[in-house]
Amino acid sequence: MRWGTFVLCLCAASLLGQMTGAVASDEIPIPKPRPSAAEIEQARKNKPKSSGGLPEEERVCRDRLKRLDVRFTPVRRVSGRGGCGIEHPIEIRQLPGGITLSGRTILNCTTGLALANWTSQSAAPAARRIYGSRLVRIDQFASYACRSRNSKKGARLSEHAKGSAIDLGRFILADGKSVEVGFPGARETRRKAFLKKLRTAGCTFFKTVLGPGSDGYHKDHFHFDMAQRRRGYKYCR
Ligand SMILES: [Zn+2]
Numbered sequence: 001m002r003w004g005t006f007v008l009c010l011c012a013a014s015l016l017g018q019m020t021g022a023v024a025s026d027e028i029p030i031p032k033p034r035p036s037a038a039e040i041e042q043a044r045k046n047k048p049k050s051s052g053g054l055p056e057e058e059r060v061c062r063d064r065l066k067r068l069d070v071r072f073t074p075v076r077r078v079s080g081r082g083g084c085g086i087e088h089p090i091e092i093r094q095l096p097g098g099i100t101l102s103g104r105t106i107l108n109c110t111t112g113l114a115l116a117n118w119t120s121q122s123a124a125p126a127a128r129r130i131y132g133s134r135l136v137r138i139d140q141f142a143s144y145a146c147r148s149r150n151s152k153k154g155a156r157l158s159e160h161a162k163g164s165a166i167d168l169g170r171f172i173l174a175d176g177k178s179v180e181v182g183f184p185g186a187r188e189t190r191r192k193a194f195l196k197k198l199r200t201a202g203c204t205f206f207k208t209v210l211g212p213g214s215d216g217y218h219k220d221h222f223h224f225d226m227a228q229r230r231r232g233y234k235y236c237r
Pocket of ligand 1: 142160165166167222223224
């Protein structure tokens with residue numbers, strides 16, 4: 001091949017390359033098919049409803065607790081055997097109105113919120129009205145506990161094992177009076193009225209209420225829980 005022919009060949013090849021390149025970049029992209037309504041719905045479902053790592057529902061619940069002036073701290077996920085555990089647990093240190101809780105109270109937020117509302121709307125006003133004193137402390141006997149109902153072997157998992165239950169046994173007033181859950185004597189009219197009010201109101205805020213007289217396991221405390229039942233059925237006795 002002569003030098004002139006070689007140069008001509010190179011130029012032709014280069015020109016051809018540029019032309020094919022130009023054609024490729026001018027190709028009209030084929031639009032992707034539109035997602036079907038079913039695909040859009042699925043994507044919406046799959047989208048995590050979270051904010052700051054917490055599900056929306058949880059975030060809203062914690063905001064409500066803050067607005068009620070409840071002092072709490074988020075704690076690490078609790079997991080136990082056989083279905084025990086709390087996905088987003090909190091430790092409640094103080095209830096509305098500066099009322100303290102004895103012991104370490106670990107619950108899920110929904111149960112904590114029910115407890116806060118019950119305290120501020122029923123327990124605290126009842127103490128003022130019936131005893132003329134301010135409720136300052138509630139002694140809880142149990143919050144989260146990985147166990148079966150009434151700790152019976154083979155029984156279904158307790159709501160305590162999900163952080164959805166709390167047992168309350170004693171109420172301390174600002175004047176130093178201590179009101180214990182139990183069977184009031186015939187002359188203990190104020191204690192009787194106070195405990196009755198607390199128990200009745202429990203059914204407004206919780207899904208289950210048990211106490212003295214329910215069975216042999218609840219002679220000295222109220223058991224309040226948020227058990228989910230069909231059609232929102234409540235069990236208070
Ligand atoms: Zn209980």
